[in-house]
Amino acid sequence: MKVLVVGSGGREHALAWKLxxxxxxxxxxxxxxxxxxxxxxxxxDIAATDIERLVRFAKSEGIDLTVVGPEAPLVAGxxxxxxxxxxxxxxxxxAAARLEGSKSFAKQIMRRANVPTADFRTFDDPExxxxxxxxxxxxxxxxxxxxxxxxxxxxxxxDRAEALQAVRRALVEGAFGEAGRxxxxxxxxxxxxxxxxxxxxxxxxxxxxxxxxxxxxxxxxRGPNTGGMGAYSPCPLxxxxxxxxxxxxxxxxxxxxxxxxxxxxxxxxxxGLMMTGQGPKVLEFNVRFGDPEAQPVLMRLQSDLLPxxxxxxxxxxxxxxxxxxxxxxxxxxxxxxxxxxxxxxTGFPIRGLEEAARLPNVKVFHAGTxxxxxxxxxxxxxVLGVTALGEDLADAKLQAYRAVKCxxxxxxxxxxxxxxxxxxxx
Ligand code: AMP
Ligand code: GLY
Numbered sequence: 001m002k003v004l005v006v007g008s009g010g011r012e013h014a015l016a017w018k019l020x021x022x023x024x025x026x027x028x029x030x031x032x033x034x035x036x037x038x039x040x041x042x043x044x045d046i047a048a049t050d051i052e053r054l055v056r057f058a059k060s061e062g063i064d065l066t067v068v069g070p071e072a073p074l075v076a077g078x079x080x081x082x083x084x085x086x087x088x089x090x091x092x093x094x095a096a097a098r099l100e101g102s103k104s105f106a107k108q109i110m111r112r113a114n115v116p117t118a119d120f121r122t123f124d125d126p127e128x129x130x131x132x133x134x135x136x137x138x139x140x141x142x143x144x145x146x147x148x149x150x151x152x153x154x155x156x157x158x159d160r161a162e163a164l165q166a167v168r169r170a171l172v173e174g175a176f177g178e179a180g181r182x183x184x185x186x187x188x189x190x191x192x193x194x195x196x197x198x199x200x201x202x203x204x205x206x207x208x209x210x211x212x213x214x215x216x217x218x219x220x221x222r223g224p225n226t227g228g229m230g231a232y233s234p235c236p237l238x239x240x241x242x243x244x245x246x247x248x249x250x251x252x253x254x255x256x257x258x259x260x261x262x263x264x265x266x267x268x269x270x271x272g273l274m275m276t277g278q279g280p281k282v283l284e285f286n287v288r289f290g291d292p293e294a295q296p297v298l299m300r301l302q303s304d305l306l307p308x309x310x311x312x313x314x315x316x317x318x319x320x321x322x323x324x325x326x327x328x329x330x331x332x333x334x335x336x337x338x339x340x341x342x343x344x345x346t347g348f349p350i351r352g353l354e355e356a357a358r359l360p361n362v363k364v365f366h367a368g369t370x371x372x373x374x375x376x377x378x379x380x381x382x383v384l385g386v387t388a389l390g391e392d393l394a395d396a397k398l399q400a401y402r403a404v405k406c407x408x409x410x411x412x413x414x415x416x417x418x419x420x421x422x423x424x425x426x
Contacts, residue, residue: 001306004058005030005037006078007048007069010334010367010385011291014298015067015305016040017363022306031057035376036366051078055085064088065310071288074267075101075148090313092287095263099254100287103144103184110282113257115250117282118142120186126171129185133160133167140188145170147179151227154284156188191276192421193283194235195293196243198251198271199308201317202264205251206308209300209325210238211293212421217341219417226341227382230418232331232393233296236425237275246271246280254285266312295365295385296330331396331419332387333404337368338411340381348378348409356406361389361399364407378409386414393419393426 001024005016013036020028020040028041031054037043046053049072058066066082068074068091077094091097098105104122109115123129133141138159143166145153153176155166163185170180193215198207211233217223238246250271258265270286270293289297298305302324311320337344346368353376356364365387368380386403390396397419404414 001025001064002027002029002062003306004054004063004066005033005069006054006066006073008032008034008037009069009291010365010382011289011294012069013037013040013365013367014295014385015069015289017365018298018301018305019067022304024304024306029061029063034366034379035369035371036364038371049073049076051076051081054078055081055087058082058087059085065090065306065313067091067309069288069291071097071100071148071286074287088310088313090267090309092265092267093263096258096265096267097287098263099258099265099269099285101148103146103284104182106285107184109254109257109261113253115253115282116279118186118189120184122146122182122184123167124171124182126167129167129171129183130164132185133163142186142188143167143170144184144186145176145180146182146184147176149176149179151225152176153179189274189276189281189283191274192237194237194273194275195231195290196238196246196251196271196273197290197293197297198269199312199317200255200265200267200269201312201315202259202266203255204317205247205255205269206317206320206323207243207247207251208297208323209233210235210243211290211297212237213290213293214415214418219415224341228290228292228334229336229415230331230333231290231292231296232329232396232419232422233293233300234329236422242280246273250280250282266315292332292334292385295332295387299330299363299387299389300326300328302326326389328389328391329393329396330387330389331393331400332365332385333400333414333418334367334382335384335386335404335407335412335414337378337381337383338413344381345411346378346380347372348411349375350378350383350407350409352406352408356386356403359388359399359403359406362403363387364403383409383412393422
């Protein structure tokens with residue numbers, strides 16, 4: 001089988017790496033890919049959002065299964081376009097991808113399905129939003145641009161004044177463009193975050209092992225939000241009983257509500273959860289694998305990934321074999337460019353990749369990298385996801401940071417505390 005992975009980050013490298021190990025996969029293509037995906041297969045120079053060209057490529061090349069990494073092409077309808085062309089693709093249709101593409105849609109589905117989530121109101125009129133905030137206690141709020149805003153649309157506000165300012169930025173100043181013409185204002189939840197990803201075929205749900213992301217830039221969860229500075233799996237906060245609760249109160253009712261709404265969900269349902277005193281509550285849904293969560297989760301997956309994605313894409317997940325997992329935990333440390341998540345320079349040669357790759361139980365997933373004149377150079381903010389398995393979490397962390405130490409380029413940095421949060425629950 002020929003498989004096409006759409007995207008160019010660490011998640012896509014992990015998908016290409018894992019799919020390539022399938023005995024049924026003859027070739028892996030990645031569009032547009034990075035220097036790491038080029039080692040797993042063939043990079044195709046087509047942007048992830050250039051749906052028309054991707055369809056043409058998949059047809060002419062005879063691609064048997066396409067797997068989409070990022071949300072933008074999903075929300076833009078890549079799955080609909082491939083299906084219309086008679087191609088098999090794993091991911092939600094545009095209508096189902098609204099679960100990530102519109103926060104107010106996601107909230108409506110959750111309300112209808114009685115899924116635990118923060119109380120919320122939706123506004124497109126700044127005066128009405130301000131009046132609402134004035135009528136409520138001066139308390140922390142979260143203000144969210146309704147649409148996709150490249151991970152920047154969520155403002156966690158300490159008090160009413162900050163919330164009013166966030167509303168102004170979105171609804172009056174247009175800071176998020178179209179995506180911010182509607183905002184969701186919701187209560188601020190306290191607790192620890194965890195990510196649960198599940199493969200869904202419209203009806204059947206296969207949850208993957210739990211993970212935890214580290215969204216803030218600096219150690220101790222300080223500094224600005226990023227795309228994710230590291231992740232580990234499993235998250236000890238999610239024991240079997242909690243997982244059952246998440247499946248029963250969140251995943252099953254959401255998938256059911258999506259079917260009822262006439263937009264059955266196929267693809268990865270990613271529930272970003274806050275573990276609160278009243279149990280798990282949904283912060284947000286995403287409709288794809290998490291990045292960097294996919295890296296440690298896929299490293300722990302022992303089963304072939306191809307049959308499960310193929311079965312989900314064809315609506316036959318109930319027939320797929322149960323997934324087998326490596327009981328050992330995995331830790332992924334993101335190495336980033338100087339300046340990230342703000343402005344940064346690219347093009348710096350990366351040294352030490354071979355040395356890191358020689359360490360046992362280590363895989364260096366590429367994110368923002370490119371090959372130039374025979375060298376691998378930096379080409380993005382998040383550059384690498386250095387991932388390791390270990391006998392326990394401490395061992396996995398140690399091994400990941402051993403590999404990190406081998407790698408250098410001008411301005412390279414990373415958080416030093418990925419997975420430390422887990423210690424208090426072990
Ligand atoms: P994003 O992934 O960009 O949608 O941002 C979501 C992040 O904002 C989460 O990972 C949380 O850290 C934070 N967040 C979102 N909703 C809430 C909420 N209701 N209470 C507290 N933090 C939240
Ligand atoms: N790691 C967060 C995300 O993929 O959205």
